[in-house]
Structures are given as structure tokens and as C-alpha cells.
Amino acid sequence: MLCQACKEHTATIHLTEIRNGQRAETHLCQECAHQQGLAVKAQIPLNELLSTLLSVQPEAGQDQEKLAAQMEARTCPDCGMTLKRFAKESQLGCPHDYTVFKDQLLPLIERSHNGKSRHCGKVPTHLPKAEKQDIVLRRLKQQLDEAVGQEDYERAARLRDEIKQQQEPTS
């Protein structure tokens, strides 16, 4: 089988992914998979990851330097945390830091969690109903994808019903 991307090399990496209950197959050669960031799954230490992500790409000279200076100077108003300190200690100062440093942290979060950045686990009971529903729906959809992937159609049907139920506006 030929690689779908380059149509030159033999496909050695075959991905079957399930998105929104639909099966999708991808066949790639090593090289193309690598290019799409699929083949490399090595564990990178957090510190290393951080300094890579925090380092400014050498693109447009002066502007970049100014940006770098700004970035370095940015401080969380609540706790005083800076990116520089975070890069050194790998720990944040307060929950608000996730908002203050979102641009830098989000790629880091996705890299550490297999591309995911949205919670779909346990929810505290004190959470408002609408927020709770979002998270529960996310989890159910993930379970549905799994069920379809395992060709467990009985479970998939059950999950579809559950999703429908969750989406119905409750009076």
C-alpha cells in the first residue's frame, strides 16, 4: 500500500482513528508520519519542553526581541509568578497563571497530554449544571468513539442515547 501523503513510499504506519463516531483510516510512510508529528512519541522532560516552547523563534529581528522582553516581564497580578521562574521550577504560582500565560502554556499542556487540553473526568458537585454538562458530554463522546473503535455497537447505541438525553434541555 502506498503512502497517502507522498504517494511514493510504502505506507508502514496505519492509523485507525475514530472521530465523532466515524471511523477514519490513514496510511502513511515513516517519513510523512514523522512530518505530521505522528511517529515521534518520545518522552521529553518537562524542563526541556519548556525551554523549547519558551524560546522565541528567530523570525523578525527587533520585534521578536521586544516581544521576548515583554514576555519575560509579564507577571501574574495575583501571585507574582513569571514565565522565567516557571521555566526554572516547573511549578505555577496560582490557578490564574493558566490564563495569564495561556499562549505559552497551552502548547505545553497539549504536548504533555497527548494532544488533549480539555478535561473529561470527574466533576465537583458544586459546579453549575451547564459546565458540568459540557464535561460529561465530552466524556460520553470519547466513550462512544472507543466503543465504535472496538466495534461494540451495542454499547455505542447505548452511549448515543445517553448523549441525546444529556443534550435535551431539562426543564
Add this chain to the structure above:
Amino acid sequence: MKPADLCKASSAWFGQGRGLFSDVVISSRIRLARNAAGFAFVPCLGADEKQTVLDTFKTALLGIELEGEIFFIDVAQVSPVERELLVERHLITRRQANGQGPRGVIVAYGEAFAAMINEEDHLRMQVLAPGLDLHSCWERINRIDDKIEAQVRYAFDRRYGYMTACPTNLGTGIRVSVMLHLPALKMTGQIEKVLAAARDCDLAVRGLFGEGTEAIGDLFQLSNQVTLGVSEARVVDDFVTRIVPKIAAYELEARKALLAERPQTLDDKIQRALGVLRNACLVSSQEALFLLSNVRLGVNLGRIEKLDLATVNELFMLTQPAHLQLRAGRMLDAEQRDSLRAQILRSRLCVN
């Protein structure tokens, strides 16, 4: 409770040596990371606020009906060797031991439950069980978490879930781990292959009792890395239905092959280890780990009679440095420790 009182017996949950896959899986553990809303994370907390966080979670935890005797240990106040003992028993981490300011740990369920306050996060709880028993670990810790949540408002974000000081714990804050004994895979040179496969599944692998990353005594700890975008049940299920049974099957297969093809090599290794432990006058902690690991394999394969798994498991714990010093009631230098260790090993492993 004075931590020193613990040094003569292993944790109630640990010694039993029972549980599913207990010939390969020494223990199961689930940890949850939580922070109280309205406070900075631990690195940015002043001493007063740390005290408030400590009091808040201490009160909440003591208000729950935890089973067994419940102990609170003020980690900031106890002696360094007592802190070390708590680390050796896996009740606190080295970070907690070496930390600054008000901090403590609550222990219950015969040491199967421990909740560190003011470690990397405000609250780090863990539940342990012998063998592969992650479902009951999750059930227990989830229930305790619910009861704390009824009293303390956790920092929670609709996108990121439970907020943690380090982004690597974000979301569920769950860390599931199993401690595995894989001597046959090591002997047959297959261990690297298996561990590499585990790493490919986003699992962290480390040697548990060793100082560095090198696992001494063929003990390996596997834990999940991804905590965000997966449900707790899913992480637990992966270990129980996929990861652990597969690795355990490889290990048991390798043991069977060794037994069939090289029984003398195997027996030599086992009996030599037992011989040294029963006769030596000085045994270092690394040597003890290494030799006990071989003895454990011998017991599991039925090559050693009149010795049970519980005794071997217990000796892993009791022969660590802080345990020895607290048992002796004084500080011991390296040679004195090695001597006392050898004495304990001789008396517990001798044939009666």
C-alpha cells in the same frame, strides 16, 4: 502516633503478599492531586497561608469517617530520621520531607491511605493495595475525595479540570501506578523491549527503591503520564485490562521458559541469594534489595520451601536505613547499619 513506632513492622497492607497477580505485581497505587480554591499554589504561599491550608485540609480529613486508626503527623516538627522513615514507607515523598514551612500527612486504613498536605499541591492523597487491585483503590479514593469536596471547595476550571501547580497533573490529577517485580524478563534480556513498549503507551517507568533511575532488585514502577482529556475510569481500566495482564503474562512466560531450559542457572541464583542472606554479617541496602529480589522469585516459583511471600515483602521495607536506626533507637553509621540489617535478615530467613 510517633512515626518511630512504625519501624518494627511493615505497613499492614503491604506485608500480605496477596492480591491479583501478586507473583508479579507487588502493589497498586492511586494518587489524586487537589488544590483549594482561593489560595495560591504551594510555591507562592506564605507561612501563614500554608498554615491555613494545612488546618483546612486537616480538619476536613479528620472529619471524614476514615477506617482504622487515624494519625496526623506534623512533618515540619518530627525529626529528620522520622521523616526518612515516612519516605521509606511511601507515606510521604522526598519533596514533602525536604519541604519548607507548615506541612503534614494524615494516615489511615493501616497505612493504605495517606494524604500529604502542602506538598507540590495543597493535597496529595494516595490509596495503596497489595497486588493488582486498582478498582478498589479508585473506589476508596474517589469516595474520600467526595467527602472532602463536601467541605472544601477545590480549584476547578471548566476547561482544564482540577487545577494543579504543575501542568503535567492537570485535569483529573490522577496518577495510577503499579510496582512490578520482573526478574525473569531481566534475566532473559527482554526487559528493555517491554519497558520501551510501556513508554510508547505514555507510561512512565522507574525503579522504585533504587536511588537513581536504575531499578535495583528488578522492581519497576509504571505510571500514567496523561491526566487531562481522559477519564479516571479509563486510566484505571487501561492498567487493569490491558497493560498489567500483558506484562505479567510476558514475565510469567519468561519464568516458565527459564524453569524449563535453565533450571540450574535459576536455582543457583536463588540459592546463592538465600545463602548470602542467611549467613552474611554485613549486608548493604542495595545488596539486600538485589538478593531479596532473587529470593522473592524463588518463593514465587516454589524453589524455596518454608518461606512465604509476606516475609520477603516485609524485609524489603524493614531493612531500609531509617527503619534500622529507629529500631536501634540511635543513629548508626554505615557499617553498623549493614550489621543490624544482616542480623535481621539472618533471623527472619533462617530455617526452623
